[in-house]
Amino acid sequence: MTKMVSSLETNNDFNFSDKGNNSTSVINRSKNRKSCSEQQQQQQQQQQQQQQQQKSSNKRTEKELQEPSNVHVLILFILFLLFVFFYTGLRVYLRPTKAPIPVTVNTFQEYLTEIQQIKYMYFTQTEEFWNILKDNAQQFLMTGKEPKTPAAVMVILPAGERQLAVCLLDYWSQIMNRLLSSQITDSALEPVVDGSSVTSYKPGHQRTIISEQIQQLVASGHKSVTISSWENLHIETLQLLCSICESTNLFYQQVTVVFLLEIPDEEHHIDNKSENI
Numbered sequence: 574m575t576k577m578v579s580s581l582e583t584n585n586d587f588n589f590s591d592k593g594n595n596s597t598s599v600i601n602r603s604k605n606r607k608s609c610s611e612q613q614q615q616q617q618q619q620q621q622q623q624q625q626q627q628k629s630s631n632k633r634t635e636k637e638l639q640e641p642s643n644v645h646v647l648i649l650f651i652l653f654l655l656f657v658f659f660y661t662g663l664r665v666y667l668r669p670t671k672a673p674i675p676v677t678v679n680t681f682q683e684y685l686t687e688i689q690q691i692k693y694m695y696f697t698q699t700e701e702f703w704n705i706l707k708d709n710a711q712q713f714l715m716t717g718k719e720p721k722t723p724a725a726v727m728v729i730l731p732a733g734e735r736q737l738a739v740c741l742l743d744y745w746s747q748i749m750n751r752l753l754s755s756q757i758t759d760s761a762l763e764p765v766v767d768g769s770s771v772t773s774y775k776p777g778h779q780r781t782i783i784s785e786q787i788q789q790l791v792a793s794g795h796k797s798v799t800i801s802s803w804e805n806l807h808i809e810t811l812q813l814l815c816s817i818c819e820s821t822n823l824f825y826q827q828v829t830v831v832f833l834l835e836i837p838d839e840e841h842h843i844d845n846k847s848e849n850i
Contacts, residue, residue, distance in 0.1 A: 680752050681714040687752075691744045698741075702728075706745060713796075713827050714752055723828040725818040727803070732835045735801050739765055742831055746797035753827055757794040764795040768802030768810075776807040783810050787817065791828055801833040 685707070692703060709724045730738050746764045750757060766786045771779045783800070790798050800814065818830055 681711055684710050684714055684748060684752055687748050688745075691741065691748075694744075695737075695741050709829055710749060710752075713749070713829075721821050721826065723818050723820065723825045723830055725830050725832070727832045727834055729834050729836060732837055735833055735835055738833050739799060739801065742797065742799045746795060746799075749796045749829065750794065753796050755794045755796050755827075759793045762790060762793050762795070764790055764798050766790070766798060766800045768800055768806050771810075772802070772805045776809040779807055780810045780813050784813055787830075788824075791824060796827055797829045797831065799831045799833060801835075803832045803834045804836070 688703070688707070688710075692698070705726060709726055712720055712724065728738055728742075743763065743765070749755075766783060768783070771782050774782065783806070787798055787800075803811075806814075814830065814832070817825060
């Protein structure tokens, strides 16, 4: 009995040892399974990281590829602008300029021929009016008679006839510009300074505006400047206009300043006449 017990104990011990080994082996298998899953997860994470790094590197590569192309486009655009600038400047520089027409007696004869067309259009004007314009043109168009100061003409007209006078003098200005071979740089500018548009300004401001407008017209090539509403201008502005007419500055040479003076009909005792200042 004792042996049996001992053998049983021994067997039991053996069985226990086997069970222990079995449990241990199961535990080891589970550990192995866990380690495999962890390795797989790590591999997946590494693959994801590699993919992300590859994507970021691809993005950087695309960006780096795009940046040089953008720089190239900018450089080409700048070169194009420089080409247009220099090409335009070269065309202006090489453009043939019109030879100045010599001021001779023949030039004055051309004036007499062209002024006839205006006289037909404005046939109600007196011969005295046309003679004053002719004398003014003659001193500019005849050789050896070019004055050192601008010419000044005052035209007296009834109230409400300002637009008629402006149109007539605009035609006359075109003739003078052409015969004096003056090239108009800004054809949109009419050779008229509207005095009524500055009557509400203070004297100093009014004088500045009138002066700037006259200088702009003369600088653009006009040889005749008409100033309307003389009667509404301030005394300081009138003094400025008188000083321009007496100026010996080369800027105002060959320029005629025409003043339009409107008076009421009941005071208009000089019918369609002009006076030299």
